[in-house]
Amino acid sequence: MENTFCFESYGVRIRLESDSAEILAKAVETASSALLGQMVEIDCARTEQTFAFPSRLDGDFSIIRNGESITTDRPGKLFWKFFDSLVRIAVAEWAKTLIFVHAGCVGWRDKAIILPANSFYGKTTFVAELVRHGAIYYSDEYAVFDESGLVLPFARRLSLRSDGNGFREAQIDAEELGGVKGQEPIPLGLVFITRFVANCSPEYEFLTAGQGAVEVIPQTIGIRRNTAFALKVLKNALSDAIIVKSPRPDAGKYAREFLEFVDRTAF
Amino acid sequence: MNNSQYPVARKSGLVVQEMPDEVLVYDLNTNKAHCLNQTAARVWKACDGKTSISEIASSFGKDAHEDLIWLAVDQLNESELLDGRVASKFKGQSRREVLKKIGLASVVALPVIASLVAPSNALAAQSCSCVNPTDCLTQSCPSTNCNSVGRCA
Numbered sequence: 001m002e003n004t005f006c007f008e009s010y011g012v013r014i015r016l017e018s019d020s021a022e023i024l025a026k027a028v029e030t031a032s033s034a035l036l037g038q039m040v041e042i043d044c045a046r047t048e049q050t051f052a053f054p055s056r057l058d059g060d061f062s063i064i065r066n067g068e069s070i071t072t073d074r075p076g077k078l079f080w081k082f083f084d085s086l087v088r089i090a091v092a093e094w095a096k097t098l099i100f101v102h103a104g105c106v107g108w109r110d111k112a113i114i115l116p117a118n119s120f121y122g123k124t125t126f127v128a129e130l131v132r133h134g135a136i137y138y139s140d141e142y143a144v145f146d147e148s149g150l151v152l153p154f155a156r157r158l159s160l161r162s163d164g165n166g167f168r169e170a171q172i173d174a175e176e177l178g179g180v181k182g183q184e185p186i187p188l189g190l191v192f193i194t195r196f197v198a199n200c201s202p203e204y205e206f207l208t209a210g211q212g213a214v215e216v217i218p219q220t221i222g223i224r225r226n227t228a229f230a231l232k233v234l235k236n237a238l239s240d241a242i243i244v245k246s247p248r249p250d251a252g253k254y255a256r257e258f259l260e261f262v263d264r265t266a267f
Numbered sequence: 268m269n270n271s272q273y274p275v276a277r278k279s280g281l282v283v284q285e286m287p288d289e290v291l292v293y294d295l296n297t298n299k300a301h302c303l304n305q306t307a308a309r310v311w312k313a314c315d316g317k318t319s320i321s322e323i324a325s326s327f328g329k330d331a332h333e334d335l336i337w338l339a340v341d342q343l344n345e346s347e348l349l350d351g352r353v354a355s356k357f358k359g360q361s362r363r364e365v366l367k368k369i370g371l372a373s374v375v376a377l378p379v380i381a382s383l384v385a386p387s388n389a390l391a392a393q394s395c396s397c398v399n400p401t402d403c404l405t406q407s408c409p410s411t412n413c414n415s416v417g418r419c420a
Contacts, residue, residue, distance in 0.1 A: 208286075208288070208289055208302070208304075209286050209287055209289065210286040210288075210289030210290070210291050210302035210303075210304075210381075211289075211302050211381050213284075213286065213291050213300065213302065214291070214300045214301070214302045214381050214382065214383050215383065217293070217300040217383065217385050218300075218383055218384065218385045218386055220385070223293070223298075223300075223385050224295075224298060224385065227282045227293050227295065228282050228284075231282060231284035231291055231293060232284060234284075234291075235284050235285075235286055235291070238286075239286065239287055
């Protein structure tokens with residue numbers, strides 16, 4: 001295709017291409033936003049991931065990842081939101097020197113607290129409350145670990161969902177919650193394996209580093225592709241951390257109690 | 268000679284990471300992660316096909332009941348961390364009965380293997396499971412159609 005843009009992000013080299021200059025520009029803009037501007041344009045000779053956006057006669061566009069057709073649709077809000085997700089997953093999966101764990105993450109007393117969990121377990125809601133209570137915002141999506149096990153910020157705008165009769169999603173900055181974004185790598189202090197259970201009382205179960213790793217591995221994006229490195233990083237990260245498992249009640253009511261628990265037990 | 272008396276630790280298709288006092292094993296075939304506690308890990312490492320279960324028990328000293336080693340072998344077997352199947356010594360007995368018997372006879376920690384399956388990366392990032400189309404929208408799935416099996420597709 002005649003329009004191409006190639007970039008490197010978190011060590012992953014990606015090629016974007018389309019027969020439409022306008023669509024390519026939107027893809028670049030979306031990728032840049034998804035990857036927090038961590039993009040450096042590179043020569044297209046040595047890219048390892050390709051996203052192509054060919055047009056169709058009916059005005060739709062496809063997203064083709066490495067030759068595999070992923071979707072075809074009008075290039076509207078949902079289309080670009082989906083690509084935003086795809087490009088982040090591609091980077092998380094293919095990064096060679098970093099490990100991305102699907103988790104909320106905050107800094108507290110110069111250490112990281114991570115909340116590994118699937119979508120819809122209330123990660124962002126809880127992270128937002130922790131930030132409101134003075135924690136430093138690192139991420140509502142990925143805890144990013146370097147080889148030594150330090151946690152790096154991936155502080156995209158928080159994606160807060162509201163449920164009920166009509167779905168709404170609000171993108172907000174940590175500053176709007178009265179918080180600040182983390183800037184520096186910090187050691188992991190606590191892994192909290194949790195999910196929201198209405199009106200529950202926390203029942204804390206302490207896990208060993210190995211048991212914690214078993215819980216974190218399902219949320220580790222590159223585990224299948226870069227297994228040995230991921231396990232090494234998890235060992236480095238978890239060996240000195242406290243790992244706790246418990247259901248949690250409503251984030252707004254529980255955030256302060258949780259941070260007090262952290263102060264008593266971990267930091 | 269009963270081959271099950273000489274178990275062999277599986278080597279192929281595994282990535283092993285030593286942790287403080289534990290061993291983490293990732294099975295590349297099943298994408299399962301296993302955490303072996305000290306006792307389970309020690310038994311697993313001793314399963315070289317030349318050392319009998321009695322000899323492995325002896326290596327733990329007089330404090331270890333042979334059934335403890337059998338329990339570890341049973342769990343290693345269930346976790347597919349041995350080459351070939353090993354017939355269980357505890358056939359017909361409940362786990363509770365076995366644990367009670369061993370727990371009383373041994374001062375060595377009981378072998379424990381914790382396991383979980385790692386989902387595909389897309390699943391880790393977005394499950395795309397749904398009960399209504401709104402769920403699909405919130406997860407940025409490729410379709411807003413929530414199909415009959417509860418997937419956005």
